[in-house]
Amino acid sequence: MPKDPAADRLVIRNLEFIGGMSEKQGWRPESSLPEIAFAGRSNVGKSSLLNVLVRRKSFARVSRTPGRTREINFFRVNNAFVLVDLPGYGYARISKEQKAEWKPLIEAYLRRTTQLRGIVLLLDIRREPSDDDRAMLDFLAELEVPTIVALTKTDKLSKLAARERVAEISGALSLESDQVIPFSAVSGEGRVELLEAITDLLEAETR
Ligand SMILES: Nc1nc2c(ncn2[C@@H]2O[C@H](COP(=O)(O)OP(=O)(O)O)[C@@H](O)[C@H]2O)c(=O)[nH]1
Ligand SMILES: [Mg+2]
Numbered sequence: 001m002p003k004d005p006a007a008d009r010l011v012i013r014n015l016e017f018i019g020g021m022s023e024k025q026g027w028r029p030e031s032s033l034p035e036i037a038f039a040g041r042s043n044v045g046k047s048s049l050l051n052v053l054v055r056r057k058s059f060a061r062v063s064r065t066p067g068r069t070r071e072i073n074f075f076r077v078n079n080a081f082v083l084v085d086l087p088g089y090g091y092a093r094i095s096k097e098q099k100a101e102w103k104p105l106i107e108a109y110l111r112r113t114t115q116l117r118g119i120v121l122l123l124d125i126r127r128e129p130s131d132d133d134r135a136m137l138d139f140l141a142e143l144e145v146p147t148i149v150a151l152t153k154t155d156k157l158s159k160l161a162a163r164e165r166v167a168e169i170s171g172a173l174s175l176e177s178d179q180v181i182p183f184s185a186v187s188g189e190g191r192v193e194l195l196e197a198i199t200d201l202l203e204a205e206t207r
Contacts, residue, residue: 012054012055012077012078013078014076014077014078014079015054015056015075015076015077016075016076017073017074017075018031018074018075018076018082019073019074020071020072020073020074021071021072021074021105021109022070022071022072022105023105024104024105024108025108028072028074028109028112029074029082031074031076031082031115032115033076033079033080033081033082033115034081034082034115034116034117034202035074035081035082035083035084035113035115035116035117036081036082036083036084036116036117036118036119036120036198036201036202037083037084037085037086037109037110037113037116037118037119037120038050038083038084038085038086038119038120038122039086039089039106039119039120039121039122039136040088040089040121040122040123040133040152041088041089041090041122041124041130041132041133042088042089042090043088044088044122044123044124044152045122045124045152045153045183045185046085046088046122047085048152048185049122049150049152049183049185049194050083050085051185052185052188052191053191053194053195054077054083070087070102070105071087072084072085072086072087072105072106072109073085080202081117081202084109084113086102086106086109087102087105087106088102089102089103089106089132089136090102090130090131090132090133106136107139110139110140110143110145111143116145117146117201117202117204118145118146118147118148118198118201118204119140119145119146119147119148120147120148120149120150120194120197120198121133121136121137121140121147121148121149121150122149122150122152122183123149123150123151123152123169124151124152124153125151125152125153125154125156125157125162125165125166125169125182126153126156126157126165128172129169129172129173134173137173146201146204147179148179148180148181148194148197148198148201149169149173149175149179149180149181150181150182150183150190150194151165151166151169151180151181151182151183152183152184152185153184153185153186154182154183154184154187154189154190155184155186155187155189162182166180166182181193181194181197
């Protein structure tokens, strides 16, 4: 038995896919459990991060053909909360028409979900945040959704360069230092910090 009861809550004992939402006014699971959603541009490493987070090898599909998952996928964890995988946005190679699709769907989800406790927004530590990234952050601020920013693929930079990028991105987006978590699906850096941040969001008073 773990000594720390908080640590026990991080263990994922049960993980169940409960469905997908593909249209603005479309079906979504009826659930009163708190939700934590994950967002980011296609190819940022969201599937990889989710797989590391829940320690399942192919829970979320890691794809080399970005921009293909267009649904919002819902997973019930430990019968305690719902993890929500939002479609990746803003991939340059898909058509303008497709590109515009993510916004109304994600916006509809965010507006409809009163039990949403927080969002984890993924940004590639090596890249400049895109207009879509900034639009997403602004929208989350407007809706007052607590936001954690995971800076992905830190293993691709030296420790020093990664530290510099954390400071640069935090400054450029006016993020608080406790909002930003450097993460690598390759080294596992940031996994515990991210799980702790999620646990904090779940335990926070309803917004
Ligand atoms: N080096 C490195 N590569 C990563 C990391 N996370 C994802 N990738 C790679 O980036 C690509 C996109 O990853 P994926 O998880 O499918 O991104 P998604 O489109 O956001 O779901 C794949 O080739 C992954 O192997 C990471 O932490 N480190
Ligand atoms: Mg993916």
